Amino acid sequence: MLNKADTVVVLGGCGQMGQVIVDDLINYSDFANVVLSDINLPMAEKLASYYNTDRLNVKKCNLVDENELVELLSSAYLVINSTPYEFNLKVMEACLSANCHYMDLGGLFHTTLLQMKLDDKFRQKKLMAILGMGAAPGITNIMVAYLACKFTKVKDVIISDGAKLLSENKSILLIPYSVDTILDEYCKPAMIFNNKKLSEINGLTAERLIDFGKPIGKIPGIYTLHSELATLPDYLSSKEVENLSFSLALPSEIHDKFKFLIELGLTDKLKISGGNELDLRPVLKSLIGKLATNDEFIPDIEIVQVEMNGISDNIPVEYVIKLFAESNNKFSAGAINTGVPPSIVAQFIKNKTVEFTGVLPPEAIIPAKAFFNELARRNLKIELLSKSNLN
Numbered sequence: 001m002l003n004k005a006d007t008v009v010v011l012g013g014c015g016q017m018g019q020v021i022v023d024d025l026i027n028y029s030d031f032a033n034v035v036l037s038d039i040n041l042p043m044a045e046k047l048a049s050y051y052n053t054d055r056l057n058v059k060k061c062n063l064v065d066e067n068e069l070v071e072l073l074s075s076a077y078l079v080i081n082s083t084p085y086e087f088n089l090k091v092m093e094a095c096l097s098a099n100c101h102y103m104d105l106g107g108l109f110h111t112t113l114l115q116m117k118l119d120d121k122f123r124q125k126k127l128m129a130i131l132g133m134g135a136a137p138g139i140t141n142i143m144v145a146y147l148a149c150k151f152t153k154v155k156d157v158i159i160s161d162g163a164k165l166l167s168e169n170k171s172i173l174l175i176p177y178s179v180d181t182i183l184d185e186y187c188k189p190a191m192i193f194n195n196k197k198l199s200e201i202n203g204l205t206a207e208r209l210i211d212f213g214k215p216i217g218k219i220p221g222i223y224t225l226h227s228e229l230a231t232l233p234d235y236l237s238s239k240e241v242e243n244l245s246f247s248l249a250l251p252s253e254i255h256d257k258f259k260f261l262i263e264l265g266l267t268d269k270l271k272i273s274g275g276n277e278l279d280l281r282p283v284l285k286s287l288i289g290k291l292a293t294n295d296e297f298i299p300d301i302e303i304v305q306v307e308m309n310g311i312s313d314n315i316p317v318e319y320v321i322k323l324f325a326e327s328n329n330k331f332s333a334g335a336i337n338t339g340v341p342p343s344i345v346a347q348f349i350k351n352k353t354v355e356f357t358g359v360l361p362p363e364a365i366i367p368a369k370a371f372f373n374e375l376a377r378r379n380l381k382i383e384l385l386s387k388s389n390l391n
Helices: 016-028 041-048 066-073 085-098 110-116 119-124 139-148 179-187 228-235 252-263 280-291 333-350 368-377
Strands: 007-011 033-038 056-060 078-081 101-104 128-130 153-165 190-194 197-201 208-211 218-223 243-249 269-271 277-279 300-312 315-326 358-360 381-388
Touching: 007 016, 016 033, 016 333, 033 041, 041 056, 066 085, 078 085, 078 333, 085 101, 085 110, 085 119, 101 333, 110 228, 119 358, 139 153, 139 228, 139 300, 139 315, 139 368, 153 218, 179 252, 179 280, 190 218, 190 228, 218 252, 228 243, 277 280, 300 333, 315 333, 333 368, 368 381
Parallel strands: 007 033, 007 078, 033 056, 078 101, 101 128, 128 358, 153 243
Antiparallel strands: 153 300, 190 197, 190 243, 208 218, 218 243, 269 277, 300 315, 315 381
């Protein structure tokens, strides 16, 4: 029988990010029981066999089966949901039934807003739910909160996530994370906070070069639909923030191909005979599944950065904070950047560094310095640059 107070479940533990979460929990946490849960039981058992520890257990879970999900979470203190974001609400509802704390990697704006509406229910149950605790959202939110303390008023917040492959890859199409999420990021209208108002924009038509500095340099980036825009404008309202945006800059080998597929119209609905429509997106997704695999190792380097400018004590100032991650012999930089943060915060929750009730984003409750120190222990390096007197 597993001890509920000492058990953490990783849903989607066979995915790229899920594998990193499990790895970090095994190597850095003192949870007595780490449960790798996935619908793909043979793969889960294979992954678990790499670790010579009885702290790691494997459980099959089909998220479509509500009873099976509640039963699994009833034995857990905390669940880290690393499944596609469309399952977030379902898992949160299961947590309420199972009396289990909750954390995920993001809800792509609209789902995040729906998740926030569960705040009262989580408060009533005295449960914690942290939304968007990966790299972006996650690290980005905490960076913003850290920088905001240096300002009296914030004018612009520019959040960017960029990556570059470290070696040539001959795959037809690399998939760094969920295909559905990538397609949504490229297809759905992006959200930006402009002149103190949220508005939609076509991210692809606003493509531009983003300078990440060495070793990535300038690469094409696009505005995308992202969860930072769902919570940060409210968090920064006391600083009178005017503009806030998130941009994604995937390696050009990935970006160019997804952009081409979308510009061809392969995510649209095609009119066919009889006035009917054929939704091409499921067809495209099926074809991508035959050409590429989302568990392929990607040797890369990733930089997550936040640029912020505004006023501090009547003086115009600007700060830039960056996080550098590089792939190792097991995981890509993108997977490390996304999988390590929820493991760190799970440990914060266990040791009572983080305590609250309700549903909150990372910027509201994660202690930045302690979090950055834990990133550094994993060789994830933070760099802070400042410029003063910008007149």
